[in-house]
Amino acid sequence: MAQLGDLLAHHQVVTVTGRTGVGKSHLARAAVRAFQASWQSAACLRCPGGPTAQERLARAADDALAGLRPHRRAPRTTGPRGSRGQALLLLDDVDAAHPECAGWVQRAVMQRPWLHVLVTSCQPLGLGAERLLELAPLATEAPADGVPSPAAALFLSRAARLTGLRQDRTVLRAAEDIGRAVEGLPLALELAAAKTRTHSAQQLAELVRHGQCWLSSPHPALRHHRSLARAIGAGYARCERQLRIVWSRASVFAGPFGQAAAELVCAGGGVAAHEVPGLLARLAAQGVLESDHDPHGPAQPRYRMPRAVREFGGLRLAEAGETEVALERRASHVRQVAQIAEHLWQHGCQGHAMQLLEEEQHDLKAMMRHAVQRPDLAQDALDAAGRLWFWWTKRQHTSEGLRHLLQLLGLHPLDRPESGTAQWLAAWLAARSDPDTAETLLRHLWPQALLAGDDLLIARISHVQGLVALFRGDTVKAAECFEHASECTPDRAPGGPGRAVYLAALAVARTVQDPAAAQRAARAALAQPELRDDQWSALRAHYARAFVDRQQGRTARAWNRARRALAQPGAATCAPNTYAALKDLLHAVESGETVPCATRVERAAAVLDRRPVPGISR
Numbered sequence: 124m125a126q127l128g129d130l131l132a133h134h135q136v137v138t139v140t141g142r143t144g145v146g147k148s149h150l151a152r153a154a155v156r157a158f159q160a161s162w163q164s165a166a167c168l169r170c171p172g173g174p175t176a177q178e179r180l181a182r183a184a185d186d187a188l189a190g191l192r193p194h195r196r197a198p199r200t201t202g203p204r205g206s207r208g209q210a211l212l213l214l215d216d217v218d219a220a221h222p223e224c225a226g227w228v229q230r231a232v233m234q235r236p237w238l239h240v241l242v243t244s245c246q247p248l249g250l251g252a253e254r255l256l257e258l259a260p261l262a263t264e265a266p267a268d269g270v271p272s273p274a275a276a277l278f279l280s281r282a283a284r285l286t287g288l289r290q291d292r293t294v295l296r297a298a299e300d301i302g303r304a305v306e307g308l309p310l311a312l313e314l315a316a317a318k319t320r321t322h323s324a325q326q327l328a329e330l331v332r333h334g335q336c337w338l339s340s341p342h343p344a345l346r347h348h349r350s351l352a353r354a355i356g357a358g359y360a361r362c363e364r365q366l367r368i369v370w371s372r373a374s375v376f377a378g379p380f381g382q383a384a385a386e387l388v389c390a391g392g393g394v395a396a397h398e399v400p401g402l403l404a405r406l407a408a409q410g411v412l413e414s415d416h417d418p419h420g421p422a423q424p425r426y427r428m429p430r431a432v433r434e435f436g437g438l439r440l441a442e443a444g445e446t447e448v449a450l451e452r453r454a455s456h457v458r459q460v461a462q463i464a465e466h467l468w469q470h471g472c473q474g475h476a477m478q479l480l481e482e483e484q485h486d487l488k489a490m491m492r493h494a495v496q497r498p499d500l501a502q503d504a505l506d507a508a509g510r511l512w513f514w515w516t517k518r519q520h521t522s523e524g525l526r527h528l529l530q531l532l533g534l535h536p537l538d539r540p541e542s543g544t545a546q547w548l549a550a551w552l553a554a555r556s557d558p559d560t561a562e563t564l565l566r567h568l569w570p571q572a573l574l575a576g577d578d579l580l581i582a583r584i585s586h587v588q589g590l591v592a593l594f595r596g597d598t599v600k601a602a603e604c605f606e607h608a609s610e611c612t613p614d615r616a617p618g619g620p621g622r623a624v625y626l627a628a629l630a631v632a633r634t635v636q637d638p639a640a641a642q643r644a645a646r647a648a649l650a651q652p653e654l655r656d657d658q659w660s661a662l663r664a665h666y667a668r669a670f671v672d673r674q675q676g677r678t679a680r681a682w683n684r685a686r687r688a689l690a691q692p693g694a695a696t697c698a699p700n701t702y703a704a705l706k707d708l709l710h711a712v713e714s715g716e717t718v719p720c721a722t723r724v725e726r727a728a729a730v731l732d733r734r735p736v737p738g739i740s741r
Contacts, residue, residue: 124157138254151215305431310351373388406426414427471657495531529560585605602637614652629641681712
C-alpha cells in the first residue's frame with residue numbers, strides 16, 4: 124500500500140501486475156479507499172471485454188471522468204499528499220481488452236494532465252510513462268514459532284470470519300500446510316477457507332496437496348473467481364492456440380525448466396521448436412510462468428509453472444490426449460540430463476554436474492515416480508538412476524533414491540545383468556539404514572558378478588559388504604572387504620567410486636587394529652592418479668588421512684590437512700557431506716574433543732556412507 128501510494132502520487136499511469144488470484148483488484152480498490160482523501164475525486168471502472176471493448180471502454184471511461192474533472196484553480200502541491208487537485212481512475216482487470224485499454228490510457232493521460240490512472244492486469248500495458256508494482260503471493264514461511272506465516276494468517280482470518288474456525292496448534296499446522304500447498308496464492312487461500320464449512324483444516328491440507336482446481340465458493344468478490352479453475356481458465360481462454368499448446372505441454376514439468384527442455388517437450392502440432400522460446404516469454408509476461416531470467420546475464424532463462432496453473436494445464440493436456448507423449452518426451456529429456464551429468468562428473472566438472480542435477484531434480488524424481496506406474500519404462504529409469512550414483516549419495520537424496528530404486532527393481536527381474544548397477548546402488552544406499560535389505564540385494568547380485576567375471580561389480584559388492592560390517596562394529600571383516608574392493612578395482616573405474624574411496628575406507632577400518640596399515644592405506648588413497656580429475660574422491664581421501672593422523676595423536680598435521688582440503692575451490696558443492704565432515708573434524712581438533720576410538724570410527728563410517736550420526740553437525 125505504501126509503495127502504491129508513492130507511485131500514484133508521482134506518476135500518471137501505475138499498473139499493478141501479478142498472476143491470477145494474487146490480489147491485484149483487492150489491493151487496488153483498498154488503495155483507492157485508503158487514499159481517497161488525497162484526491163479531489165476518484166472512481167473505479169471494471170474494464171469491459173468483447174469485440175466492442177474499445178468503444179465500450181471509451182464510453183464508460185468518459186462517463187466516469189465526467190464526475191472526476193477537478194476545479195481549474197485547484198492548486199497542485201507536492202509531497203505525501205501531492206495528489207490533491209488531481210483525479211484518480213481505477214481501471215480494474217483490463218486483461219480481456221488489454222490492447223484497447225493501453226491505447227485509451229495513452230490518449231487519456233496526454234489529453235488530461237490532471238488524470239492519474241491505476242490499472243490492474245496480469246501484464247504491463249507497455250507504455251513509456253507506466254510504472255509497475257508487481258504483486259507476489261504471500262510468504263509461506265512462519266517468522267517465528269507460534270506465529271503464523273502471512274499465507275496461514277490469511278486462511279485463518281477468512282475461515283474464522285466465514286465459519287468460526289477456532290485456532291489451535293493442530294489447526295495452525297494445517298493452515299501452514301495449506302499455505303505451502305497453494306504457494307501463498309490469496310485466492311486459493313480464501314476459497315480453501317470457504318471449504319471449512321464442510322471439511323476440517325487437516326482434511327483440507329491433505330486435499331489441496333493433491334489438487335487445487337476443485338476449490339470454489341458461491342460468493343466471490345469477482346464473478347470469475349467463483350473457482351480456482353475458472354479464474355485460471357479465464358486467462359487460458361484469452362490465449363491464442365499456440366500459447367495454449369505450450370501451456371498445456373509445459374505442465375508436465377514438475378519443477379523449473381529451461382528453453383531446451385521446453386523445445387523438446389512442446390514442439391510439434393503447429394508449434395515449431397524455434398517459436399517455443401518466444402511463446403514461453405509471452406506466457407511469463409502474462410503471469411502463467413515465473414521466470415528467473417536476468418536480462419543482463421549470459422544464461423538462458425529458466426521457467427517455473429505454479430502448481431495450480433500446472434494442474435489446469437495438465438487437465439487440458441489430458442483432454443487433448445497428449446499426456447503420455449509429453450511424459451515420454453520429458454523422460455527423454457531426463458535421460459539426456461543424466462548422460463550429460465555423468466559425462467561432466469567423469470571429466471572433472473563435478474561441481475557443474477551437481478549444479479545441473481540440482482536444477483533438474485524435480486523432473487528427475489517425477490520421472491522415477493512415473494516409471495513405477497509404467498513397468499515398460501522401469502529399465503530406462505534404472506539406467507538413469509545408475510548413471511547418477513553420485514547424486515543419490517548426497518545425504519538429502521539418499522532415502523528417496525533408495526525408495527525409487529527398490530520400487531523399480533520390484534518391477535524388473537533381479538537376475539538380468541542390466542539391473543546389476545541398480546542393485547549395487549540400492550544396496551549401498553541401504554547399507555546403514557537397512558543392512559538386511561542391502562545383504563539381500565547383494566546375495567542376488569554376487570552370483571551374477573562371479574559368473575560374468577565382472578571384477579568391477581565384485582569390487583562394488585565388496586565395498587558395500589565392508590560398510591555393513593563396519594556399521595555392525597566388525598572392523599576386521601570390514602577391512603578385508605575394503606581391501607578386496609581396492610584390489611579388484613581398475614584404474615579410473617567408471618560408473619561409481621574408484622580405488623581411492625575404497626582405500627580411504629580401508630584406512631578408517633584399520634585404525635583400531637593396525638595403525639601402521641591404516642597410515643599406508645591413507646597414503647595410498649592420496650597417491651591414486653584418478654584424484655586429479657575427481658575432487659569428490661580426493662576429499663574423502665584427505666578426510667581419511669586427517670582422521671588417521673588425529674587417531675595417532677598427530678593433531679597439528681590433521682588440522683592442517685583438513686584446512687587445506689576445505690580451502691579447495693568447489694569442495695562444498697561437489698562433496699557437501701565430506702566437506703561438512705572435515706569441518707566437524709577441524710572443530711573437534713580445535714576444541715580438544717576426547718571421545719572413545721570406537722565412537723570416532725563410527726562417525727567416520729557415517730561419513731563414508733553419507734549419513735549423519737548423533738554428535739555430528741549437519
